[in-house]
Amino acid sequence: MHLEGSCHCQAVRFSVEANAPYPFNLCYCSICRKTAGTGGFAINLGAKTDTLSIEGSEFIRTYHARMPDGSRSSAERKFCGECGTALWLWSPEYPDMLHPHAGAIDTPLPVPPERTHFMLGSKPEWVTVAASDKDKCFAEYPDEALDAWHERLGLQDS
Ligand SMILES: [Zn+2]
Ligand SMILES: [Zn+2]
Numbered sequence: 001m002h003l004e005g006s007c008h009c010q011a012v013r014f015s016v017e018a019n020a021p022y023p024f025n026l027c028y029c030s031i032c033r034k035t036a037g038t039g040g041f042a043i044n045l046g047a048k049t050d051t052l053s054i055e056g057s058e059f060i061r062t063y064h065a066r067m068p069d070g071s072r073s074s075a076e077r078k079f080c081g082e083c084g085t086a087l088w089l090w091s092p093e094y095p096d097m098l099h100p101h102a103g104a105i106d107t108p109l110p111v112p113p114e115r116t117h118f119m120l121g122s123k124p125e126w127v128t129v130a131a132s133d134k135d136k137c138f139a140e141y142p143d144e145a146l147d148a149w150h151e152r153l154g155l156q157d158s
Pocket of ligand 2: 027028029030031032033042119
């Protein structure tokens with residue numbers, strides 16, 4: 001699925017082909033919460049790095065998350081240096097995959113039939129998990145990759 005995205009101030013616009021466009025994957029880790037989700041989580045999509053096209057790349061800044069031991073994550077969290085919008089996550093360990101933040105996407109996204117809530121062990125008490133009976137919940141990482149979720153539900157070519 002072709003996705004168009006942008007930051008709030010429009011200094012950065014991008015497009016990418018998503019193999020996993022359903023916004024079902026809710027991450028409650030502290031990094032996502034603080035950098036990309038004040039409601040308690042961020043939603044990561046799955047797209048192909050080699051299809052990424054960017055306008056305004058000079059405005060993009062990169063955050064390497066500070067880890068509990070003081071080291072820095074190798075993953076690159078891209079955001080607009082003008083308005084602070086979280087754009088996407090990219091990790092050198094999985095260079096072919098790009099994870100756009102659903103919140104930065106302007107293309108209407110398909111509505112997920114079920115959702116995955118993960119890193120719930122990191123969520124603060126005040127964040128209420130709105131999980132339906134069909135949703136899956138994990139204290140840490142989920143047991144299913146973005147692609148596998150789409151394949152199981154027959155949604156891989158949308
Ligand atoms: Zn911006
Ligand atoms: Zn996270």
